[in-house]
Amino acid sequence: MSYACRVDVLARNNVSVSGREGAAPILFAHGLGCDQSMWRHAAPAFEGDHRVVLFDHVGFGGSDLSAYDPHRYASLDGYADDVVELVEELGLGPVVFVGHSVSSMIGVLAAVRRPDLFERLVLVGPSPRYVDDGAYHGGFSREEIDELLETMDANYLGWSQAMGPVVMGVPDRPELGSELADAFCRTDPAVGRRFARATFLSDNRDDLPRCDTPALVLQCRQDAIAPVEVGRYVADQLPDARFVMLDAVGHCPNLSAPRQVVAAIKDFLGS
Amino acid sequence: MTDQGSGRPADRRASAWHRAPVALLRLDADGVVLDANELLLRWLGRPRRAVVGQARIGELLTVGGRIFWETHVGPMLRLQGRVDEVAVELRCAEGRKPVLMSVRAGARPGGRRGEGDVDDGETVVDVALFAAEQRVRYEREIVAARDDAERTAERLRTLQAVSVALAPVLGVDALADALGAALARSLGVRATALWLPGTDGRWRRLGAPTSYLHDADVPPAPGPDGFAAEPDGSVVLELTPRSDLRGRLVVTPSGSAGDLPLDVDTLVAVARQASVALGRAALAEHSASVARELQHAMLRGEQPQDDRFELVTVYRPGVRTLEVGGDWYDAFWLADGVVALVVGDVVGRGLNAAATMGQLRTAVRAVATADLAPDEVLDRLDAFVERTSVGFSASLVYAVVDLQDGLVRYACAGHPPPLVVGGSGGARLVWGGRSATLGVPRTRRSATASLLPGDTLLLYTDGLVERRDRGLREGFAALVASASRRRDEGQAFDDGFVDEQLVGIVESDDTCLLAMTWRGGA
Numbered sequence: 191m192s193y194a195c196r197v198d199v200l201a202r203n204n205v206s207v208s209g210r211e212g213a214a215p216i217l218f219a220h221g222l223g224c225d226q227s228m229w230r231h232a233a234p235a236f237e238g239d240h241r242v243v244l245f246d247h248v249g250f251g252g253s254d255l256s257a258y259d260p261h262r263y264a265s266l267d268g269y270a271d272d273v274v275e276l277v278e279e280l281g282l283g284p285v286v287f288v289g290h291s292v293s294s295m296i297g298v299l300a301a302v303r304r305p306d307l308f309e310r311l312v313l314v315g316p317s318p319r320y321v322d323d324g325a326y327h328g329g330f331s332r333e334e335i336d337e338l339l340e341t342m343d344a345n346y347l348g349w350s351q352a353m354g355p356v357v358m359g360v361p362d363r364p365e366l367g368s369e370l371a372d373a374f375c376r377t378d379p380a381v382g383r384r385f386a387r388a389t390f391l392s393d394n395r396d397d398l399p400r401c402d403t404p405a406l407v408l409q410c411r412q413d414a415i416a417p418v419e420v421g422r423y424v425a426d427q428l429p430d431a432r433f434v435m436l437d438a439v440g441h442c443p444n445l446s447a448p449r450q451v452v453a454a455i456k457d458f459l460g461s
Numbered sequence: 462m463t464d465q466g467s468g469r470p471a472d473r474r475a476s477a478w479h480r481a482p483v484a485l486l487r488l489d490a491d492g493v494v495l496d497a498n499e500l501l502l503r504w505l506g507r508p509r510r511a512v513v514g515q516a517r518i519g520e521l522l523t524v525g526g527r528i529f530w531e532t533h534v535g536p537m538l539r540l541q542g543r544v545d546e547v548a549v550e551l552r553c554a555e556g557r558k559p560v561l562m563s564v565r566a567g568a569r570p571g572g573r574r575g576e577g578d579v580d581d582g583e584t585v586v587d588v589a590l591f592a593a594e595q596r597v598r599y600e601r602e603i604v605a606a607r608d609d610a611e612r613t614a615e616r617l618r619t620l621q622a623v624s625v626a627l628a629p630v631l632g633v634d635a636l637a638d639a640l641g642a643a644l645a646r647s648l649g650v651r652a653t654a655l656w657l658p659g660t661d662g663r664w665r666r667l668g669a670p671t672s673y674l675h676d677a678d679v680p681p682a683p684g685p686d687g688f689a690a691e692p693d694g695s696v697v698l699e700l701t702p703r704s705d706l707r708g709r710l711v712v713t714p715s716g717s718a719g720d721l722p723l724d725v726d727t728l729v730a731v732a733r734q735a736s737v738a739l740g741r742a743a744l745a746e747h748s749a750s751v752a753r754e755l756q757h758a759m760l761r762g763e764q765p766q767d768d769r770f771e772l773v774t775v776y777r778p779g780v781r782t783l784e785v786g787g788d789w790y791d792a793f794w795l796a797d798g799v800v801a802l803v804v805g806d807v808v809g810r811g812l813n814a815a816a817t818m819g820q821l822r823t824a825v826r827a828v829a830t831a832d833l834a835p836d837e838v839l840d841r842l843d844a845f846v847e848r849t850s851v852g853f854s855a856s857l858v859y860a861v862v863d864l865q866d867g868l869v870r871y872a873c874a875g876h877p878p879p880l881v882v883g884g885s886g887g888a889r890l891v892w893g894g895r896s897a898t899l900g901v902p903r904t905r906r907s908a909t910a911s912l913l914p915g916d917t918l919l920l921y922t923d924g925l926v927e928r929r930d931r932g933l934r935e936g937f938a939a940l941v942a943s944a945s946r947r948r949d950e951g952q953a954f955d956d957g958f959v960d961e962q963l964v965g966i967v968e969s970d971d972t973c974l975l976a977m978t979w980r981g982g983a
Binding site: 221223263264267385390391415439441442 | 490491492519523524525526527528529531532533535536537539540548549550559597600601604649715717718719720721
């Protein structure tokens with residue numbers, strides 16, 4: 191692998207590496223609607239005994255928006271390809287992949303593709319399919335998902351005005367710089383909308399049984415996005431998975447209950 | 462509630478909170494409603510006891526808003542403590558109510574330090590909701606207008622890409638390939654199939670079979686409007702280049718969840734373009750086949766035969782375009798023991814070039830006599846070109862071979878030089894007798910070359926030496942080396958020789974070769 195290529199991938203995904211040099215690598219992937227800052231309460235806890243890698247999916251946070259290709263990222267496969275490339279370029283050996291929300295499925299896809307690159311998977315609030323389908327209960331009807339996409343459209347204007355210029359790298363509006371320099375969860379609205387489509391309309395149930403990598407499913411006891419029964423379904427379908435229920439509500443325990451999340455992951459990795 | 466204007470300042474503030482002209486909510490860190498003001502309860506049409514301490518914010522919103530809260534608002538609130546101007550909809554007694562929401566997270570006044578992970582126990586979330594029916598309607602119009610503009614721009618980009626891709630295409634097969642590639646690039650489609658009725662009445666499919674629609678023997682039928690959507694998201698379009706030629710285009714989307722459904726308006730416009738291109742391609746194929754037949758008919762005439770020489774001719778139509786070029790060869794008796802050999806190349810392609818070639822070929826035969834030196838033959842051809850305006854700028858080599866002594870007299874009008882391959886090895890280009898192409902006023906010149914028994918004289922067109930990846934000088938050097946090697950290996954100068962010269966050329970031009978081996982005068 192050439193150095194130039196390595197730099198490209200690392201810059202594309204705004205990769206930041208911290209923690210103990212030479213230690214086992216752990217990679218944190220953010221979900222829909224945010225960026226790597228979603229892990230700011232959890233990731234530092236691993237810096238003592240891991241090499242900690244954070245990154246932004248293309249179109250989010252500090253990623254390189256010019257790398258965005260609507261066709262590549264029209265399905266989760268494009269993002270999984272990115273993760274595989276990234277792990278390869280890091281050259282740290284097989285990683286522990288911690289994925290939140292949609293990124294947990296992206297991790298599964300990546301591990302199915304290249305099992306040699308993934309030591310273990312931690313899936314926080316995973317769902318292989320959000321739309322109900324016969325006996326399968328994903329939690330949403332197709333109409334409800336359409337409504338979500340409408341909501342995202344409705345927020346297009348406000349969000350693009352506030353977030354767009356920074357993400358797009360427009361340099362002639364310095365007044366936005368100081369206010370938004372510390373802004374979190376920067377998302378290009380058009381990318382976010384498409385990511386939402388790819389997330390909520392995909393069906394990755396068939397990929398679960400193909401993923402042999404040992405996995406941990408972390409589930410909040412109340413989650414409006416990925417209900418408990420979906421989390422259990424994921425753990426049941428994966429050949430080698432452990433299910434842990436967190437005493438937390440909401441879809442983002444990495445922000446609302448980071449200590450529980452950290453403890454559960456450490457317990458899993460120590461086993 | 463306390464009366465306005467009376468009581469302690471704290472009571473007055475509480476009263477103002479409850480009577481505020483915006484809907485106000487206070488939540489705990491998990492989103493459970495701790496308090497709600499009058500306007501909010503009125504909008505919801507629910508009693509205070511059903512909301513306060515009971516409902517979560519998500520339940521007050523429509524499902525889109527709920528997901529948006531969980532995935533976007535919640536995380537930002539955790540990370541930066543505030544979110545502004547988010548458009549969501551409240552589930553109200555009278556239906557959905559569009560509101561704009563601003564949210565602040567902060568420490569609960571006098572709150573205790575929680576046992577939880579991130580001190581949630583002391584966090585409260587204040588939410589203000591503004592009715593935004595008018596504004597939302599207005600914004601929706603703007604968004605619709607923007608979407609429309611984006612779709613239009615996207616459509617133009619696609620049409621432009623298709624135009625560019627189809628412009629150089631001459632054949633129907635190439636058309637199907639180019640269209641498929643262009644649509645894959647611009648729209649990310651998985652497959653494009655072009656169906657055409659064959660002469661036997663059966664459908665013929667051009668393009669990759671990647672779905673059941675493409676595997677069938679018969680394409681799905683477009684509706685009365687000229688298009689139809691299939692269950693798998695494919696769109697079928699009618700192509701109507703001519704009243705006697707109809708095709709169908711089947712475009713299958715990628716199937717990726719994030720891809721938007723195919724835009725039928727765009728595809729209808731693409732189909733119109735494809736129709737025009739299909740008509741043109743079909744016509745080009747027809748005219749090409751006519752021209753090719755004409756060319757073959759003209760070249761097929763009887764060739765001189767004699768024990769004293771052996772004559773091999775090769776004509777190879779180009780593959781870059783379907784159209785024939787104007788390359789030709791000819792050999793005829795000038796007198797007993799004297800043979801004329803001609804290889805030429807007229808400007809242009811297609812039927813016109815084939816017709817011009819025919820006229821010029823006949824003109825050479827008409828003006829050439831045993832008495833005229835090659836340069837004089839060229840003079841007369843110049844006069845013919847000037848008089849008839851046929852064959853301007855054509856190139857040709859005219860050679861007269863005396864079968865008694867092997868003397869070759871020749872002249873080249875802007876044409877590649879003859880190649881002489883020694884009977885016992887070695888090859889050389891003969892560079893004499895050169896002048897400009899036909900119709901260009903210039904002094905014509907002849908030259909001579911001598912053949913030994915067993916020597917081969919090669920006349921050819923530039924297709925044999927021209928390649929994009931090398932200069933003409935290298936082309937000639939390669940020809941000499943290759944001819945010399947071929948003689949050493951005892952191989953003939955025939956189709957195989959032409960093949961050898963064209964190896965690696967993907968889009969070869971027309972190529973003509975005439976090879977005469979002189980056996981000696983006996």
